[in-house]
Amino acid sequence: MGRVGVLLLLLAGAGVGVAWRPPKGKCSLRCSCSKDSALCEGSPDLPEGFPPTLLSLSLVRTGLTQLKAGSFLRMPSLHLLLFTSNSLSVIEDDAFAGLSHLRYLFIEDNEIGSISKNALRGLRSLTHLSLANNHLETLPRFLFRGLETLTHVDLRGNPFQCDCRVLWLLQWIPSVNASVGMGTCAGPAALAHLQLRHLDPKTFKCRAIELSWFQTVGESALGVELFSYQGEPHMVLAQPFAGRCLVLAWDYSMQRFQAKEELSAPSVVSCKPLVLGLRLFVLAARLWGGSQLWAQASPDLRLAPMQALAPRRLLRPNDAELLWLDGQPCFVVADASKAGSTTLLCRDGPGFYPRQSLHAWHRDTDAEALELDGRPHLLLASVSQRPVLFHWSGGRFERRTDIPEAEDVYATRHFQAGGDVFLCLTRYIGDSMLMRWDGSMFRLLQQLPSRGAHVFQPVLIAKDQLAILGSDFAFSHVFRLEPDKRLLEPVQELGPPALMAPRAFAHIMVAGKHFLFAACFKGPTQIYHIHELDLSA
Template sequence: MAGTGILLLFLAGAGVGAAWRPPKGKCPLRCSCSKDSALCEGTPDLPESFSPTLLSLSLVRTGVPQLKAGSFLRMPSLHLLLLTFNSFSIIEDDAFTGLSHLQYLFIEDNEIGSISKNALRGLRSLTHLSLANNHLEALPRFLFRGLETLTHVDLRGNPFQCDCRVLWLLQWTPTANVSVGTGACAGPAALTHMQLHHLDPKTFKCRAIELSWFQTVAESALGVEPFSYQGEPHIVLAQPFAGRCLILTWDYSLQRFRQEEELSGEPPHPALLPTQSPPLPSQPDPAPCPHSALRGVLQAAGAGLAPLRRAGQACFVVADASKAGSTTLLCRDGPGFYPRQSLHAWHRDTDAEVLELDGRPHLLLASASQRPVLFHWLGGRFERRTDIPEAEDVYATRHFQAGGEVFLCLTRYIGDSMVMRWDGSMFRLLQQLPSRGAHVFQPLLIAKDQLAILGSDFAFSQVFRLEPDKGLLEPLQELGPPALVAPRAFAHISMAGRRFLFAACFKGPTQIYQHHELDLSA
């Protein structure tokens, strides 16, 4: 036993070599006692009738089923406690309370499979701790909290599962002289027999996230966007089929979102946007309704809109899905927006996406009749640069940046939606994700997590997270019926120290989810 040498030295110093004699009071049955020490073996329970000045106690093969709170309150002077070859399997909170002078605690070769996180509370003088040769698969986080004098810990002989539960132990460094014994991993298989002190904390992925349902807004919508007004975040829901927008704000008293305002007004239909059309009315900031509602109308009509700013001038691209339509670039000039360039006619474009590649503005158009086409800004106008191979029937496009690279999410209604990465000359296929009635494949950066949500009209919508080590989107969770019906757009907003995800639904009410961070090492 690791503590045997220390125990013998301590007992010798305490006068064990002298003649054995009972302490003040009675020496319990099956115990051998001297003035300062006691050794008990085979007792059915914890003996208690020791001298209050007892310094050293060894309990061997007792019949105690568990160590309960206050088990040693009648021995306040103990400096050393040895518990070995006992049958108890649980140590409860405050089991050693009252032992403020205890320096050596050896709990070895027992049947312990569980130890409470506050089991060692109050041991402010403890320097040596051994939990060797038990059945511990993990230690509770903060087990050593408050043990500022602890310098030696022995954990050998336990079947530790080296998952996120051991992370806190690997990061625990209370003093410069701390020494952790040769504890080893019993699992998982890849880490079997690995010594604890050889594990790298950086390799453990112990942070998880979850989107949980928070609130339902009994209004359907085709678009949802956050905006700020008077320093407060707001959300606008575009409802082009009702000719209005709804603005939601946070109710601090109820801790929920509530409707603040309704803005009416029928935005123009994309069919009214040829070169000879009248100018689109501009809207003074911060009211976002015309922009959001226009985006919603375009989505309803199977078209798309992409905002753009060039040389301080606000512009946007309208992707026209009509058979004889022409995608148009419109820019603000005085009181309204006027056509600046007509491009990509007769291709039934369904979506437009403005993005920056190689330091220059680019425009990506998704089409019902051909592969997505990439334009770049050259000489004050958009010029065709290339198309995207292996991509047919793409309904919508959305891009995001991560690790200095540009990724593209391509939405396909039936088949496989795709993730692509820019290689400097074109977008290359990175992965394919099965789609079932998808109208939206939207990337969102929430806190530190790059997510992408693939909506579905027929099944559960899928939430993916980008894994930086792999550079791929990995499944995270599902958002499903009956609450989420025909999602068309997603947006997130931070409010009152919390993060929320809004899902605008075409055939059902808008759904709100809360973003939670989970610590798997706890």
């Protein structure tokens, strides 16, 4: 017995009179009708003129290509609607509006490639739904919203693409008390012919990050640092050619970042902020003229020079970092001069004074403060040897180890994820590296080609651990750490003409939005708006 015969028997068992008789009253051309049923075959479009008491309508091999909104408003009593072997390819929103009594909807062996997300809206009595043997590669999310009475759903025979677009469907199935026929995957190639019911929703990675340009801040910069003052996030840019540390804050009326304060600092390479209670300090490390410490002089974030920092020791600073040692704030300034040494300056009374000289004669280019095994550590990169790791012991830093197979490292940056400590090593030419601390040393996990890189910086944005590898010669690359693989996967490219020779990145969240600052040496600082995309939508 065919599908139509089975359905007619179902209706008969439900008390619906479906005995076939010669047509009486109105019956469209190419249709066979009874008192409350109609079967139409070969009709060029949707037949009309049926009585409003019609309970069953079957359309077979018609020329119907699409169902528009309100197609069945004149048949409000329908209990069964069947389409089989038609040319139907598109179902629009509210196509079945008004069919609040419909229990059986079978749309099978058609050419449906598109169905709108609100196509089934209003079918509050529907128990059996079949979209079997069509051309559906995916289904819109929330297609089954409001269909709480469903007991049987048949989706077999469709060329589903088993990517993020089917994730919602896999998550929906366990939440309903319905028998669902899923069928197999037609793609991607790695999943072809796999049963949909065998897919694990947890294996789908359907969140993405996208950066779009938002604002430009004039003048080139070597560094960008985030700090919070009186509950509001701020950024400070080290702008050597403009000769200043530029403090920026969010302007809620203009909906953009605006200059808040400027500190005069010719040849500045690093502006490092420190907030102690209600007071703000900024260390301005300068190539010439001596490094300075600025301190807040008034409640409205105005700063004034407070102290000249170790003028005989800081000969050619290249980087400055903030760290806390024995409960006291300290700065470490990496010195790149041939006759200089990296210097640790700690707070003593009102100012900051040298506490220890480190790594003399090695021309350090970068300092990174981190915590390992519950103790403060310091990692120094230089042009003359592999990065050296120091640990805090007895009130001073002592050499602990170096990083093997890591020559010509310009800078290092660390981050934590899943209880592990990872390290991004920047190399100008060759391969930059991702490493992980194993309890005794950093071990190589991944190598990434570098082309003129001065920065390989991790950035945590909400739940996403990103790392951005800059380039002076080509596009910079945004990566995301995949927790299951412990590897970085590419996300996006950022490049000229906007992004020119990046030197530092920083993430800031303000007004409920995420932004990325990119300090550039050969162009103005770029600010990107960070969007989170749901690929399963």
